[in-house]
Amino acid sequence: SAVISQKPSRDICQRGTSLTIQCQVDSQVTMMFWYRQQPGQSLTLIATANQGSEATYESGFVIDKFPISRPNLTFSTLTVSNMSPEDSSIYLCSVNFGRGYEQYFGPGTRLTVT
């Protein structure tokens, strides 16, 4: 298993600004992911954070809007850039130890954009 922490836990931001969310894992993991959960909805994968290379983005998500860093095997950041009210969501970090294993999720970052 893994213990995952996220910072901040919540934030209220003004439109046009950017917020960087941190994800820290207590052990080295191969795969880290970022999800968005819009109000009352399910989880949507934003991207896979690759250590040492550019993130792999899902359809509908672009690097300019959601830049991701992964400097090592235990840490990643997601930035939500040039925010608008439509970006108000919960952003979750998750990790996976390999094929056939479940993903472990962080507690999430609740973002409200005004």
Added chain:
Amino acid sequence: AQSVTQLDSQVPVFEEAPVELRCNYSSSVSVYLFWYVQYPNQGLQLLLKYLSGSTLVKGINGFEAEFNKSQTSFHLRKPSVHISDTAEYFCAVSPYSSASKIIFGSGTRLSIRP
């Protein structure tokens, strides 16, 4: 491609009554199956998973699920629910071929009435 359908968006039940949350999936390849629970204002926690073997899987908090390959279903059950089971429940699948891909259903909100 894979998809997950949770047939009920909301399920209200009385305390100590049994409950079944339905999940059907579609996939052209073999998949692993998961149920996650999200308590209010928290991240996701794994309830149970099916990887192979016995089709009846037991998880935490008294939940169990049965994999039915012919009906492509993975319904979640509990014989007697408690107020503390109030949460959002997500069914998810992950194809054998990809450790990174996990596709979530839209979620079922379980509300327990005293």
